[in-house]
Amino acid sequence: MALMQIAEPGESAAPHQHRLAVGIDLGTTNSLVATVRSGVASVLNDEHGRSLLPSVVHYSAHKAPEVGFDAQAKQAQDPKNTVSSVKRFMGRARRDIAHVESLAYDFIDSAEPVNTGGGMVKIRTVAGVKSPVEISSEILKSLRLRGEASLSGELVGAVITVPAYFDDAQRQATKDAAQLAGLPVLRLLNEPTAAAIAYGLDNASEGIYAVFDLGGGTFDISILKLSKGVFEVLATGGDSALGGDDFDHRVSCWAIEQAKLKPLSAQDATLLMARSREAKEHLSQHGQAPITAKLKSGEFVDLTLTTEVFCEITRTLVQKTLGPTKKALRDAGLTVADIKGVVMVGGATRMPQVQHAVGEFFKQEPLNNLDPDKVVALGAAIQANLLAGNRVGDDDWLLLDVIPLSLGLETMGGLVEKIIPRNSTIPIAKAQEFTTFKDGQTAMAVHVVQGERELVSDCRSLARFELRGIPPLVAGAARIQVSFQVDADGLLSVSAREQSTGIVASIEVKPSYGLSDNEIAAMLKAGMGHAGDDANRRALREAQVDSQRLLEAVQSALQADANLLSAAERGEIDSAIGRLQALILSDDRRAIDDASAKLSKCTDEFAARRMNRSVSKAFSGQNIEKLNI
Amino acid sequence: MDLPALNITADFFSLLNLPQRQALDSVQLETNFRELQARVHPDRHVRASDADQRLAMQWASRVNEAFQTLREPLRRANYLLELKGHDSGLESNTAMPVEFLMAQMELRESVADARESGNEAALDIFRDEIAVEMKFEYAQLEALIDEQADFPSATNLVRQLMFQQKLLSEIDDALAAVVD
Numbered sequence: 127m128a129l130m131q132i133a134e135p136g137e138s139a140a141p142h143q144h145r146l147a148v149g150i151d152l153g154t155t156n157s158l159v160a161t162v163r164s165g166v167a168s169v170l171n172d173e174h175g176r177s178l179l180p181s182v183v184h185y186s187a188h189k190a191p192e193v194g195f196d197a198q199a200k201q202a203q204d205p206k207n208t209v210s211s212v213k214r215f216m217g218r219a220r221r222d223i224a225h226v227e228s229l230a231y232d233f234i235d236s237a238e239p240v241n242t243g244g245g246m247v248k249i250r251t252v253a254g255v256k257s258p259v260e261i262s263s264e265i266l267k268s269l270r271l272r273g274e275a276s277l278s279g280e281l282v283g284a285v286i287t288v289p290a291y292f293d294d295a296q297r298q299a300t301k302d303a304a305q306l307a308g309l310p311v312l313r314l315l316n317e318p319t320a321a322a323i324a325y326g327l328d329n330a331s332e333g334i335y336a337v338f339d340l341g342g343g344t345f346d347i348s349i350l351k352l353s354k355g356v357f358e359v360l361a362t363g364g365d366s367a368l369g370g371d372d373f374d375h376r377v378s379c380w381a382i383e384q385a386k387l388k389p390l391s392a393q394d395a396t397l398l399m400a401r402s403r404e405a406k407e408h409l410s411q412h413g414q415a416p417i418t419a420k421l422k423s424g425e426f427v428d429l430t431l432t433t434e435v436f437c438e439i440t441r442t443l444v445q446k447t448l449g450p451t452k453k454a455l456r457d458a459g460l461t462v463a464d465i466k467g468v469v470m471v472g473g474a475t476r477m478p479q480v481q482h483a484v485g486e487f488f489k490q491e492p493l494n495n496l497d498p499d500k501v502v503a504l505g506a507a508i509q510a511n512l513l514a515g516n517r518v519g520d521d522d523w524l525l526l527d528v529i530p531l532s533l534g535l536e537t538m539g540g541l542v543e544k545i546i547p548r549n550s551t552i553p554i555a556k557a558q559e560f561t562t563f564k565d566g567q568t569a570m571a572v573h574v575v576q577g578e579r580e581l582v583s584d585c586r587s588l589a590r591f592e593l594r595g596i597p598p599l600v601a602g603a604a605r606i607q608v609s610f611q612v613d614a615d616g617l618l619s620v621s622a623r624e625q626s627t628g629i630v631a632s633i634e635v636k637p638s639y640g641l642s643d644n645e646i647a648a649m650l651k652a653g654m655g656h657a658g659d660d661a662n663r664r665a666l667r668e669a670q671v672d673s674q675r676l677l678e679a680v681q682s683a684l685q686a687d688a689n690l691l692s693a694a695e696r697g698e699i700d701s702a703i704g705r706l707q708a709l710i711l712s713d714d715r716r717a718i719d720d721a722s723a724k725l726s727k728c729t730d731e732f733a734a735r736r737m738n739r740s741v742s743k744a745f746s747g748q749n750i751e752k753l754n755i
Numbered sequence: 756m757d758l759p760a761l762n763i764t765a766d767f768f769s770l771l772n773l774p775q776r777q778a779l780d781s782v783q784l785e786t787n788f789r790e791l792q793a794r795v796h797p798d799r800h801v802r803a804s805d806a807d808q809r810l811a812m813q814w815a816s817r818v819n820e821a822f823q824t825l826r827e828p829l830r831r832a833n834y835l836l837e838l839k840g841h842d843s844g845l846e847s848n849t850a851m852p853v854e855f856l857m858a859q860m861e862l863r864e865s866v867a868d869a870r871e872s873g874n875e876a877a878l879d880i881f882r883d884e885i886a887v888e889m890k891f892e893y894a895q896l897e898a899l900i901d902e903q904a905d906f907p908s909a910t911n912l913v914r915q916l917m918f919q920q921k922l923l924s925e926i927d928d929a930l931a932a933v934v935d
Contacts (some may be wrong), residue, residue: 238859312801356789456931515802524793550823553797555816613812614797680806726806734762737795737814742761744791745772 141373147284147312147514148273149320149506152265152286152300154213154369155342155473156182158500159269159284161277163514167324167504169274178499179272181342182210183264185253185667193268205230205396207251211371212265214343215258216303217295220247224367225375228399230392248301259303266307283310285510287342287502290316291364291450291530293576294588294618301615308664312513314615316342318348319359319527325496326352327508329525333466334360336454338484338492339502340447341472343369347451349458355523361549362530363454368446370406370474370732376439377402377431381417385427394421405431410476437479441600444483451487457549468492473499501602526551529612536573536582538563545610548578552616559625566598570606572622593622593627649662666715673710673722680729683736692736702728763814764836765819777832777900780824788822828893829920832900832913841906851914859918863925870929878933882926889919 148170151158156178160169169177176195184197185207192200201208209231211396214223220235266286273281288300288311297314304311316338325331331352336711339346346364350357378399382390390398400421408415409431438645438670455461468484470492475481484492496504509525529552534544537560545556562570570593577585596604612618623630680703688696702725709721761770768775771787793799795814800807824830836842862881869877892912899909 283859313798354789356793452931456927513798513801522793524789524796525798526792526796549885550821552818553812554819555813611812611816614815675802676804679802679807683807706781726804729804733804733810737807737810738762740794741770741791741814744794745787 135749144516146273146277146279147282147507147510147512147516148269148284149315149503149508149510150266150269150279150284150286150309151317151320151503151506152213152262152288152303152339153181153502154344154371155181156499157265157269158503162498162507162511167248167507167511169500169503170272172272179213179265180210181265182208185206185251187252191253191264191341193264195209198443202393202397202400203558206232207253207393209249209251209256209261211343212258212261214367214371215247215249216262217297217299218247218258219245222367224372228375228378228395230396232649235398236563238581246295249382259299259306262300262303263306263489266304266309270307270309273582276607281309282514283312283510284318285313285315285506285513287315287317287320287506287717289339289364289366290318290348290359291340291344291366291533292616293366293476293586294533294616295586296366297616301617311615313509313615314358315342315506315509315525315529316346316348316362316530316616317502318346318362318471319350319357319525320503320509321469321496322348322350322352322357322505323508323523323525324501324505325469325493326350326357328496331467336451336465336468336488337366337471338447338451338468338654339471339474340474340480340727341369342474343367343371343691345369345447345450347447347452347454349460356526357703358526358551359549360460361454361457362528363450363457364530365446365450368443370403370472372443373406373440373477374399374403376443377406377417380431380439381427381429384429385425387421387425387485388423391422391579394423397421398427401427401582406436406477409433409436410478433478440477440479444479447480448483448487462488465490468499469496470494471498471501474640505591516569527614527616528552529554529616531575531576532578532611533576533588533610533618534585535560535608540582542575542577542585544580545608546612550612551738552612553614555611556610557607560606560608561602562596562604562606563601565601567601567604568596568598569594569598570622572608572620574610574620575604589620591622593624593629595627596624597627641643646723662715666713668720669715669722670710673706673718676722676725677706680725683729683732687732687736687739690739691732695732698728699725699732763817767824767834768838770818770821771825773825775838776897777828777835778897779831781826784822784825788818791818792822802803818890828896829913829916832896832909832916836906836913839900839906841910851918853889855918859922862922866922866926866929870932873926873933875933878926878930882923882930885919885923885926889916889923892916892919921931 146158150162157177158169158177160167162302171177179194180198182194182201184192184200184204197208201210208383220233226233230464234248234250234255246257248255270281284304286300301311301314318339321336321337321339327502334349335711337348337350344364344366345368346362349360350363351360381398381402397419401417405415405417412431414430417427417429417431421427454456468488468490475498481492528549529546530548532544532548533546534542537543545558546554566676571590572593574588575582575585575591576588579585592607596606606622608620608622610618610620621630706721706725709717712718747749771784771791773779773784773787792815795811795818797808797811797815800811826836866878866881896909897914899905899912
């Protein structure tokens with residue numbers, strides 16, 4: 127039977143056509159977008175030939191927000207409405223943000239239901255109150271447009287990188303931002319892992335590598351084993367609030383002290399920070415750097431920063447990277463001698479004292495043969511190309527990543543019971559049984575936390591939910607199974623089930639820091655208004671694309687494994703396919719979704735049988751009798 | 756040819772195509788794990804239907820758990836004994852020989868003392884001693900389970916090893932604290 131296809135203008139719907147996908151490095155200071163063309167990964171430039179997009183968004187009262195260099199140019203004159211380093215605020219409350227007092231923004235702590243210690247911080251601008259998710263989505267939107275313009279077509283999706291050490295709240299916030307930017311997320315990928323892919327595939331490396339990633343605002347260290355096309359992350363560690371920005375901050379504090387400045391206005395503080403950053407960058411090539419600035423307060427700054435002083439005032443920052451590095455090595459059960467190479471990633475690794483400290487620690491020269499600013503985006507592009515279904519013959523590699531922080535539950539006395547330990551390979555599922563504490567107890571609060579400490583108060587709270595309707599029994603008699611599932615993006619969902627009655631309560635962990643689906647829908651609608659688009663049309667288009675994908679998937683499954691179905695089962699599936707095909711070009715979204723769901727449901731069992739067959743074939747080359755234990 | 760069908764509820768050894776034994780070819784384990792994961796991992800099913808993707812996630816999770824369990828000898832022994840119907844009853848049954856417990860307590864105090872005084876050399880020695888002892892016991896465990904099928908004795912040995920494992924990680928923590 128003929129398969130109907132939807133073709134967008136300028137896009138053919140040939141079955142094996144190259145699907146456009148990008149990798150995005152959403153950085154604290156700069157962001158990049160890259161793609162794979164004719165088998166080669168490259169970074170996409172803007173119309174002026176620039177690859178980096180400063181992660182800066184400027185809001186004005188009546189115009190659409192500006193992003194990148196244009197926004198950066200406004201920073202000195204309009205610091206309150208020019209947001210930079212927004213990545214530091216993702217999934218964070220005001221009190222979580224380092225040096226919050228030296229930032230020029232008008233922060234508002236969320237007034238939303240504060241179940242677990244406060245929602246995500248927001249910033250008041252002339253264009254209204256903006257959440258970090260919205261601000262990040264402007265950056266992503268800009269990169270999406272750049273991708274669409276350079277590739278002349280609609281993107282099937284993007285792989286977006288996040289620091290390996292990002293917790294669930296920060297990951298969820300990143301995914302929400304992409305959704306808001308109209309960018310389907312193929313995968314959230316850990317930055318050092320992305321770098322390892324780019325490096326490993328480029329150099330055909332085998333062995334154990336460390337990736338040392340010091341970006342603008344985050345530090346990650348990952349230990350990976352590269353062998354036979356498998357990138358296996360053994361351990362990861364880091365500090366999601368340590369990066370190049372902190373070095374700027376140190377220089378700025380030093381300048382304030384040296385020049386004996388009075389407390390700075392927001393504008394002056396921003397200016398001095400920019401000068402400090404320039405001095406830092408200058409020092410990567412020179413022995414000393416001037417810091418000169420004429421402040422609005424009338425004061426002058428005219429200083430010279432030498433390499434010696436710079437190293438001295440930032441020594442503790444460099445030192446702070448070594449703790450997590452040691453811990454990651456220990457977690458992997460390895461020593462420095464096991465490490466074959468150290469890949470340097472992130473602009474901040476250009477600082478000579480960082481290179482030196484890493485070289486000294488690992489007792490070898492770090493590897494710098496890939497541009498530390500681009501390597502993450504390139505790796506993300508390679509993964510995006512694979513996930514978009516553009517796999518080519520010898521592209522047979524697989525990525526096995528880990529979860530950076532342990533996940534657990536609050537138990538009596540404010541203690542944490544760890545359910546999934548850090549550095550577990552994802553995806554992973556774990557279940558644990560708990561019981562009631564009081565006679566006749568009929569409800570149980572489930573509090574999900576993330577972190578390594580034993581006390582709940584020292585860990586990050588991810589979500590709370592309640593399981594109700596537990597049969598009243600004596601204390602300790604009810605059996606409540608709590609299941610954790612972490613998907614390949616590192617995102618968690620939790621469900622609880624009372625074993626004797628089967629009562630279920632479950633939650634996608636959309637933490638108090640994340641956004642509710644309603645909020646996202648509202649924002650999307652608002653955003654659409656701006657773009658002159660129509661939310662309903664978009665939803666219809668999404669339903670059609672999803673259904674088309676489902677149809678293609680089922681068709682190709684039928685081609686491969688039709689002999690796993692009885693005639694009756696086949697008939698049922700065929701008629702569900704027919705129904706969906708008849709509806710797919712209509713404008714009745716509800717009917718399309720409905721037919722789609724029916725087809726999906728009647729192929730569940732088929733899918734399971736196909737997977738079992740595939741798995742059974744895995745060892746067909748080996749001794750088959752072994753399978754019959 | 757039709758192969759015997761494996762499904763997601765198969766035991767970890769069958770899943771990874773390995774014999775149900777405590778002695779284990781770790782290279783084979785790793786090879787089989789990768790071979791299987793390459794088939795079930797969600798990255799290999801991105802263009803598939805949502806149901807397929809969910810299934811892929813469940814399979815990949817199960818395969819990861821199987822690998823983690825079989826990779827570590829202590830977890831492997833625990834799991835294997837459970838399969839043989841000898842739950843080591845780790846929570847309820849904590850009766851251990853008094854001498855063993857006394858020795859463990861003394862060692863633990865010595866570790867705490869060494870940590871307190873920053874004595875890295877002493878900690879290294881403790882670590883090596885326990886590691887050697889455990890290596891011997893793991894060999895013993897393989898004999899008890901694979902050859903003698905003496906599951907009660909194996910269960911006791913597993914419990915003992917759990918204490919030692921805990922001590923080992925305390926020493927590691929102490930070493931980390933001293934070195935940092």
